[in-house]
Amino acid sequence: MPDKNSGRGLFTLTNLVAGIIVIIGLYLIFLRFKGGLGAVTNFSDDYPWGIWKSFFIFIVVPIGAAGYTTGAAVYLFGMEKYHSVVRLAVLIGFLSYCTAAGSLTLLDVGRPERIIMAYPFVVQPGTTSLLFEVALCVVLYITVLLIEFLPFSCEWLGYRKARNWLLKGTLALAIFAVVLSTMHQSTLGAMWTITPAKLHPLWQSPYLPVYFFVSSIFSGLSVLIIMTTICKHFFKHLMNERYLDEDEGVILAFGKGACVAMLGYLTIQVFGLATADKWHYLFSSMYGYWYLLELLGFVALPCLFFAMGCREKNTKLIRWTAVWTLLGIILNRFNVTLLCYNYHLPFSEKYTPTWMEVWILITVVTIVGLVFRFIVTRMPILYDHPDFKSHH
């Protein structure tokens, strides 16, 4: 199928703004490599992990959960009627994990050349480290997502044989993707159990792996609702009838799934408070009110709104609630990794990112956005390729 955006030209306002952001960002990345992390970041001994790690690992990875949640729904639970969003979900997952791994490898590690040269990941595997498990899972999962993504590229390029061969492993890959995601989504939470004295007790819990895994489910579902909405707004001309017809059903079903996952999350959060007897923290400091705001304002209320949206078949309400839910996930991950970390430190010694850190973050997000647009406008993500229609 030809690119329907090709007539728009390269010099649009969006491209111009994105170009300026990227050029300045690339110069700042050059400064980071020239002068080291200290040249552009506010990292310190108290905060060796800053906004990049919080965003690119702890927020982008649950965003990428859209891939495994959709894959599990369609291939493992047999919800074939939502098949139209599988490709979009795989693309979101693939780009998210590439962003996470790429930014960590190229920006955030003090000696990135050591990872590029497969050292010490392969040469000296730290099998007792939670980070090793995350790294191994992410490497394997990116490989799985790449194999799931390649058929779209093959359809675009017309490689029929390769495409048919790659599709043979779809079910096995879906199972593998769920297993790997269960492992690393929870391990991202488990990593914070080794900071009992630094993370505020309301966020610190032996159930952190469960919190992170369950929240990744409704994060992935919400992201898919948001991205479906964005695609419908900006790329509606690319979508064929099947995609447009299934849109409402997908929103309602994923909204319902997110609602149920959020109910489970709320329940285990309350159990976490009860088993460790942390009730007295709730009203004893600002952290308590902040926790209540996060749990009630960004989990309980969106959960109720999802339920109301599904009950009333109000897709607009579900779409806005998905945005709200994603904001809650972002708030939760920032709380665990930065805001409520080192809670005993005075405010003046807390970490604040430099403008250069923020700019580089925006640069990476912009580049990913441009890549997403490039792929969606060229490859058969939102429509069935006419040459392969009989295979869908």
Place this chain on the structure above:
Amino acid sequence: MEHGIYTLHDFMKQNEDLTYILLGVSLVLATLAWMFLTERDDDE
């Protein structure tokens, strides 16, 4: 009635009791939530 907590066992026991009560409450609430969520699904 006020109970003192003197040992880890007391602490665990008190929290366990509360957790079991919460478990029962959450099961009831989950059933109600599911009914609220799916009540109108059969209308179609």
